[in-house]
Amino acid sequence: MSNRAIFALLLATAAFAQNWPSFRGPGATGVLDAPRNPPTSWNIAANRNLAWRTAIPGLGHSSPIVWGDRVFVTTAVSSDPKSVFQYPLAGQLDRRTDLAKHQFKIYCLDKHTGKILWEKVAADLAPRVARHPHNSYASATPATDGKRVVASFGSEGLFAFDLDGKLLWRQDVGPLDQGAFDVPDYKWGSASSPIIYKDLVIVQCDQQKGSFLAAFDAATGQPRWRTLRDAIPSWATPTVYQGTERAEVVTNGAEYFRGYDPATGAELWRIKGTSMISVPTPFAAHGLIYLASGYYRFIQPIVALKPGATGEVPAERVAWRTEKGAPYLPTPIVYGDYFYCFNHRGVLTAYNAQNGTRIYEQRLGEGGAFASSPVAAGGRLYAANEDGDIYVVKAGPAFELLAINKMDEVVMATPALTDGMLIVRGLSHVFGIAE
Secondary structure, eight states: OOHHHHHHHHHHHHHHHTOBOSTTSGGGOOBOOOSSOOOSOOBTTTTBTEEEEEEOOSBOOOOOEEETTEEEEEEEEESOTTOOOOSSOOSSOOOOOOOSOEEEEEEEEETTTOOEEEEEEEEEEOOSSOOOTTSOSOOSOOEEOSSEEEEEOGGGOEEEEETTSOEEEEEOOOOOOOBOSSSTTSBOOOOOOOEEETTEEEEEEOOSSSOEEEEEETTTOOEEEEEEOOOOOOOOOOEEEEOSSOEEEEEEOSSEEEEEOTTTOOEEEEEEOOOSSOOOOOEEETTEEEEEOOOTTSOOOEEEEOSOOOEEOOGGGEEEEESSOOOSSSOOEEETTEEEEEOTTSEEEEEETTTOOEEEEEEOTTOOOOOSOOEEETTEEEEEOTTSEEEEEEOSSSOOEEEEEEOSSOOOSOOEEETTEEEEEOSSEEEEEEO
């Protein structure tokens, strides 16, 4: 290969590495090491290491995604000026909601300046299913393959736009009745994000009755397959593990982890023993598929699975497993040799990623709730709690807190990484954090 060809390949690889195309980035790993990495500390009030700050109207807990020089984020703008958002989570039954007419919107921002390049209304209607007052109607993170951006608004549908904001197609997935397993009429709303695999858009729609996993043609939106699931509501995003011999759509759900064939939707394997509320997203590292399900009052398994299983997964296909310690809301992360778990109450536990040996456990702050999932870059872990405090922890076998950065607003969404920048979505703004 010529020097020119090598240089072109390196440029293409570097450019691709800056993309953050879906929830938690490439493969939902949450990791993006690049020639430039985000700063360790910043100060919003003093504009230190703050590249930009852009106000986004409405309420949305979806994470930002990045393709090239563009950032995409969704929101739901209520026509009710008194639209409810409960923070912090009350911890008791709360049936307040907002069923007023909403505009379900997608925004495109310039990555370098935060300028709004375009905004589009995907739908303008009243929600079909109520949401929990701690949730939003725009909690699903969009996904892109560089040709189109696919946004899910749950019961309000699935929408695909080109990168300039032209609507390409829409699909009605039906009303999704998602709520508490023990109080079925207590509506919580949706959160599972779409993913794009090759020419497919894949969505997981677990609900009280009629749960399913479905694939649509990414170019046209036409249905490709639909597989029913014997599952009650869950809020996890599926992931595709691409192995040398086959690909597996990996899902987390109530009672079971499952794997499916992405070409047909046929179930490949299942593992029983998840909690009745399942949120963390599966992901792969070190040739293993990591699974976690930890509704904090009940079962909390973490499973490191060897890919290629069939049927009911036997013990020999599991590299390691622990029955306690899985997080309720945040997805864990593998960075280097370690598996890190930030639980809902702000306790960080580090394990050996290959064998599950526990390395250390440390509480962050005073126990504020964590809904956001951690990301990692430059030898550092970034984890945001709902209070808007972003903890920066040095990766490695010993705990070292490097900084606590205050965003000065509530943070529910998982940050994105790109080109030396941490993009944080707060309750009212999207922030670009960079040196």
